[in-house]
Amino acid sequence: MPRTTFDRSNVQGGKQWGQAKQKQVEEIDDEIETIITQNVYPEVEELEEKLAAYKDQFITYDLDGSGDLDxxxxxxxxxxLGQPKNQIEIRKMIKEIDLNGSGTINYKEFVHMMLGGKSSIMRMILMFEEKMKAKEIPTGLPPKKSFSDLP
Known part of the structure; x- marks a missing residue:
């Protein structure tokens, strides 16, 4: 996708940004429809729900609104996600996922990373993040312990 450029002198750029994000959402929805109709991942259960979750993740991480993760x-x-990487590691991760050689990750490549058979570092980290979100923090007072409970 071509990069979205904004007029920095326009102080009312929020509308322009919102329109660009809406266009991005529509393009991703078209990609989702294509993936579902072409039955690209027949073995995946609850595909529509997963694709919607991946769309939300992708849009959240696409900071510049370009439609690609650079x-x-x-x-x-x-x-x-608490896993800072240096520039070399990031480029290596992108190269591992990038199927078209653009140097960025588009939505289709992001979905392929998450649902495809090949495992990647980024996939494991994102899945780990999802598992960590589901964890509830206990509330109230901690249970009383005695000396026999100590190791």
């Missing part, structure tokens, strides 16, 4: 987007994503 070096900076992946770096910020990894930092948010």
């Amino acid at each position: 070096d900076n987007d992946v770096r910020v994503m990894m930092e948010k």
